[in-house]
Amino acid sequence: MARKILVTSALPYANGALHLGHIIETVQTDIWVRFQRMQGHDCLYVCAEDTHGTPVMIKAQAEGITPEALITRMAAEHRADYEGFLIGHDHFHSTHSPENKAITEALYLELKAAGHITSRSVRQAYDETAGMFLPDRYVKGECPRCGTADQYGDSCENCGSTYSPADLKNPISTISQTTPVWRESEHYFFKLGDFTDVLRKWLYEGGASQIEVRAKLAEWFTTGLSDWDISRDAPYFGFEIPGAPGKYFYVWFDAPIGYLGSFKALCEKRGLSYDEYLNADSKAEMYHFIGKDISYFHNLFWPAVLHGAGLRKPTSVFVHGFLTIDGAKMSKSRGTFITARRYLERLPPEPLRFYFAGKLNAGVGDIDLSLEDFVARVNSDIVGKLVNIASRCAGFVQRGGGKLSAELPDPQLYAEFAALRGTIAEFYDTRDYASAIRGIMGLADRANQYVDTHKPWALAKDPAKAALVLAVCTQGINLFRVLMSYLAPVMPQMAEKAGKFLRISFADWNSVDTPLFDHPIEPYEPLAVRLDPKVVAELIEPAAAAPAKPAEKGKKPVTTPPAAPPAAAVPPANQSGLVNIGDFAKLDLRIGKVLDAKLVEGSDKLLQLTLDLGTEQRNVFSGIRAAYEPATLIGRQVVMIANLEPRKMRFGVSQGMVLCASGDDGPEVFLLSPDSGALPGMKVT
């Protein structure tokens, strides 16, 4: 029977780019969702941009734009990155949306009516210059315990003690660099303690999260669940609290509600019943995939809020560990803070999806991306083993008429492959992808052994054995088809290509039950390319290009709404934004004539240009495909940077860059050209 399942992954926060830590979570979620759909279940996957809070407000101020403009731009970038990694959200919304506002207010009013909201006065640091109250992380000073300088207002990195900003010695606001004063302000609290029994029952009897997570959460119950401050004072980018002018909902209150806001929007788009999924007696399932850093919010506050407002609780919260790079946590100063974009500019998404799948399990342990291992694993498992099965059999099938034989020489072996679909499915369902991949690759080894044992290339020398050759390769192709089906949730693009090759669909998990007989197939085309270790090594930014900024220290490797703000204030733009004539002279700008322009296979953004610089020709990849037809460019003159460091890309080496005008938002770009009379190679000064 088809289950109704609603799935979310954590909301990306609108003050920074996505990095591979975000990606491993959405890949984990996406694989699970695709798998459930192959099982025939009705599985919906929603996400949203997390937009509110002080960090967004500060960042927008620093850029001189409105928070709305900032979150619109960030959401567009985040969506593009998710799409690049083939994340199949049914809907991607925003917490700064009418749906979210309505639900947040409704939940709050429900909680208030039921007596779960209280208020009292709080003494808090106030920055008189900036005119705002300061979150703990925006106050720095000396640790009251050990005296270490430059510590945040909530805890000391040196001695590990926790305290409040008021305890700091010589406190200072990181926003204005002035000494804060202390002011009283009325705050609203969610009485989490009201839900102690409900939560205990949900966590320990309902089996809501993994056992390690429950063990970790146990400590909260021993000290007692205290009230949660859900309000912030103006100025604050967020939703104003009904009946409380100048008070806003804390970002963490409306962020998880963003799951519901996004789902609500999806319901309206598709005509689904929101209530059927969210009512207290709902039979639908609801799962949240999150990192272990935000387990607290999702396993305590969130179910309590839902319950208190008369809604259903999550069926489960799936917690995963952090991503490390080559054994160490991601670090900007080491250049291992790899953004999603940096990866996508160089490499295709599926190898990383496969690699992550090979390491993900249901535990909360950290997952290491070892670049060397990544190359070895992908090249060996995907190209050497998996794809090789199809590749080595396909030629014989083509020469034998392009159609599979009417029976299998070894039906027993096929049956063993197909029989494992239950086991593999169990692994996927329990999020033990690593075991699934191990099992699948074990089968790939057996498939290669089969071909090796029966040696179709030797049989092919005897024309009388043509039927046997075809049969052996039919067996091989069928085994490949089973493996590809098992891997379809991980590598949807490859499954699609393989589907065209085999003229089938991989949408149904159980279709491998029946082998392909008397079935025509298309000529084989490579399904995957090897990873070039040199390109993979480029994922790490050269250390010199990324000086460590002390203010970044508080950042988390993986997170959604910020427990910590990123860099404090950005220096004013006019302070040191000027260059001297010597700096400008370092740029070798030249006029180039476009000799040739063509599309780049495998990229929907790039054009490959051949430019005449008078004395030499240059090959340049330029991201202007959306704006220009290749044919219209040939013969045109452009301006290029001739001494830009050559950049190796997946498609070749780019020896420069052509200059374009473009706005902050929108895809339009406009090539620069000289007035008539300029010649190729002329210097631009």
Place this chain on the structure above:
RNA sequence: GGAAAGGUAGCUCAGCUGGUUAGAGCACGGCACUCAUAAUGCCGGGGUCGAGGGUUCGAUUCCCUCCCUUUCCA
């Protein structure tokens, strides 16, 4: 400071409730093969299972202590 997770071959990881010579993939060495994107198959070398105690006939697996790594603390 309190708490949680982890420390197994060069690398990345499996090892369920304690039990015969501790496993896989990659890397490395040798052989075979040539259909396949120098792909594949066979054979092999390599580990005092973080350290030290304890329980037991027997512990990588249970208990204690310590060391190291990572994370969380409204």
